[in-house]
């Protein structure tokens with residue numbers, strides 16, 4: 592009953608209609624999304640983008656960036672399996688994206704796990720990402736610019752523990768900051784919005800976070816002037832795909848498959864009845 596009330600309010604706010612409109616735009620425009628990502632996530636990330644209707648390209652060589660990056664509608668940079676030889680390409684691509692006024696999204700995987708990684712993430716933040724999406728531990732580490740008690744790539748905090756950290760990171764960087772978790776939190780430093788869709792089993796599949804970051808890049812590509820709204824919509828749509836997928840799944844491996852199928856098959860009615868987004872402030 593309480594859940595129905597929250598859904599009712601979300602519907603009245605116009606969020607489901609916006610999420611559906613942006614997903615439809617991705618399906619019709621098929622925006623080219625360049626991804627420089629970790630070796631674990633490449634497959635799921637590319638398939639997530641394809642099933643949403645976008646066109647992924649996992650192109651990471653610095654030699655190709657000057658020719659290629661200006662053609663992409665958005666860039667996703669993910670430091671999951673970072674090494675010193677990949678970092679210059681990430682920075683170069685971010686510079687090209689910024690120079691050509693293309694949105695770019697940073698995933699600061701395990702930002703608090705080592706000094707090398709934290710410094711690299713802070714340097715990337717200096718290059719003005721449009722959106723930063725991490726789990727709560729990553730956003731807290733980045734916001735405080737300090738190493739944290741870390742489980743590596745997994746979070747040891749709830750997303751709601753990271754609201755203040757997310758707001759101050761957004762204010763300091765000028766980026767929209769998204770914290771994934773049971774409730775996904777999105778802020779521009781003033782407004783705070785919560786996206787409530789998703790299922791806990793999504794945490795048992797590696798790279799679902801990486802993949803939703805790339806999906807955010809696709810949503811921002813089709814609505815670059817409303818990055819907060821596009822980010823919330825992407826998180827919500829991915830969560831709804833997880834919920835639909837979970838109805839058919841037996842565990843993480845089959846959820847991975849059904850999530851992709853569900854994202855591909857989402858329709859207006861499902862999006863309108865399930866998308867649950869609320870304002871926190």
Ligand SMILES: Nc1ncnc2c1ncn2[C@@H]1O[C@H](COP(=O)(O)OP(=O)(O)OP(=O)(O)O)[C@@H](O)[C@H]1O
Pocket residue numbers: 700725726727744745746771772773774775788789790791792793794796797798799800801802803826829830
């Ligand atoms: N308890 C939960 N309930 C519902 N959805 C969840 C829950 N935890 C995570 N999710 C969803 O799972 C996806 C991945 O979020 P998560 O916070 O696990 O990212 P992550 O730690 O960066 O993952 P990875 O590093 O493996 O890519 C998001 O879409 C998020 O909304």
Ligand SMILES: Cc1ncsc1CCO
Pocket residue numbers: 629631632671672700744797798801
């Ligand atoms: C498991 C793992 N290790 C480095 S990146 C990655 C994918 C999830 O972030």
Ligand SMILES: [Mg+2]
Pocket residue numbers: 698700701725726744800801
């Ligand atoms: Mg992650």
